[in-house]
Amino acid sequence: MTMHKKIALASLATMLTVPAFAQFAKPEDAVKYRKSALFVMQQNFSRVAAMAGGKAPFDAKVAADSAAVAEFMSKLPWAAFGEGTDKGETRAKPEIWKEQAKFKEYSEAMQAEMSKLATAAKGGNLDAIKTAVNATGGSCKTCHDAYRKD
Numbered sequence: 566m567t568m569h570k571k572i573a574l575a576s577l578a579t580m581l582t583v584p585a586f587a588q589f590a591k592p593e594d595a596v597k598y599r600k601s602a603l604f605v606m607q608q609n610f611s612r613v614a615a616m617a618g619g620k621a622p623f624d625a626k627v628a629a630d631s632a633a634v635a636e637f638m639s640k641l642p643w644a645a646f647g648e649g650t651d652k653g654e655t656r657a658k659p660e661i662w663k664e665q666a667k668f669k670e671y672s673e674a675m676q677a678e679m680s681k682l683a684t685a686a687k688g689g690n691l692d693a694i695k696t697a698v699n700a701t702g703g704s705c706k707t708c709h710d711a712y713r714k715d
Contacts, residue, residue: 589645589647589650592647592648592652592653595645595647595650596645598641599642599643599645599646599650600655602641602642602645603638605638606638606641606642607635609635610631610632610635610679612627612628613694614698614702617694617699618698625686628689629689632679632685632686632694633683633687635682635683636679636683639676639679643669646661646668648662656715657712657713657714658712658713668708668711671708674707675704675708678697678700679701681700681701684697
């Protein structure tokens with residue numbers, strides 16, 4: 566990773582993690598935060614998944630960098646599912662707040678799979694990446710099926 570990318574990633578990390586440790590000023594801020602974190606995670610995961618699925622040329626460095634960003638981002642949105650964030654422009658189902666233990670279990674399972682993907686991508690083996698992409702995508706789907714409005 567180039568120095569510029571490292572600086573940009575560090576800056577992004579700082580900007581995105583600060584709100585997670587502080588209270589959000591308004592519920593809408595929390596919703597925006599989690600949507601942004603999930604979007605960046607999804608974009609980076611999709612880049613690796615496209616390579617694994619043969620829809621994009623395989624580039625080991627891009628896969629590793631994208632998987633690392635997706636792994637980092639996978640840790641951020643959960644602090645923004647607090648009280649009052651079930652309203653407004655959100656695709657989150659009300660079940661999230663009724664089944665918090667199960668929702669947390671699903672989020673932790675996805676984070677674990679995302680870590681495995683980052684490790685596989687770091688290794689540069691396309692077959693290992695494909696396996697990790699499938700497992701990660703499956704964990705995302707499990708949570709989306711239960712807790713995301715279409």
